[in-house]
Amino acid sequence: xxxxxxxxxxxxxxAHAATAALLLVTAAVAPAQPPELDYLQFCLGCHREDGSGSxxxxxxxxxxxxxxxxxxxxxxAFLIQVAGVAQAPLDDAALATLMNWLLPRMxxxxxxxxxxxxxxxxxxxxxxxxxxxxxxxxAQALADLAAAGHVSATAAADPP
Ligand code: HEC
Numbered sequence: 001x002x003x004x005x006x007x008x009x010x011x012x013x014x015a016h017a018a019t020a021a022l023l024l025v026t027a028a029v030a031p032a033q034p035p036e037l038d039y040l041q042f043c044l045g046c047h048r049e050d051g052s053g054s055x056x057x058x059x060x061x062x063x064x065x066x067x068x069x070x071x072x073x074x075x076x077a078f079l080i081q082v083a084g085v086a087q088a089p090l091d092d093a094a095l096a097t098l099m100n101w102l103l104p105r106m107x108x109x110x111x112x113x114x115x116x117x118x119x120x121x122x123x124x125x126x127x128x129x130x131x132x133x134x135x136x137x138x139a140q141a142l143a144d145l146a147a148a149g150h151v152s153a154t155a156a157a158d159p160p
Contacts, residue, residue, distance in 0.1 A: 058102055064110065066106050074141040075141035077137065080095070086126070092127065096123045099118050
């Protein structure tokens with residue numbers, strides 16, 4: 001290590017030090033890593049870093065949309081039961097943390113002011129009781145939102 005430091009200019013030594021520090025940090029946070037890293041690892045591939053998704057590939061834009069679902073029980077369930085979330089290779093506690101981190105980031109304005117964060121127990125219960133037709137559950141959530149007087153950004157954006 002010292003020989004390397006002598007041979008390389010300061011810039012390269014700094015880069016080596018940064019890499020070593022990163023490896024230490026990575027080792028220290030595994031297996032329970034912060035939610036932003038879980039998002040990068042398990043969601044970003046389809047949803048993109050900013051949550052904009054890919055309309056062409058059927059991945060919905062989460063921005064200004066998903067927080068609103070939390071106003072009604074059907075929507076709250078849908079957010080956990082949708083395939084990409086329920087089937088993520090994360091335990092219930094990590095998934096709860098990820099969603100509690102993600103919702104205000106993607107739709108702070110839509111999230112209820114009194115949003116009760118997901119708990120590991122709630123996530124476990126919802127994962128174990130996934131309905132067969134998630135599309136129908138999403139439609140139900142939108143209907144429940146409309147009935148409760150919440151206009152969903154998605155419903156508003158969709159042509160009739
Ligand atoms: C393989 C691609 C893929 C991955 C990985 C993925 N998703 Fe998705 N996600 C989708 C698709 C496609 C949909 C649309 C519904 C469906 O087809 O399941 C969706 C829907 C959603 C929705 C509902 C949005 C809405 O308006 O209906 C949420 C919330 C969501 N994903 C969150 C996540 C999170 C959080 C992760 C990471 C743990 C994740 N997804 C991983 C593809 C993915």
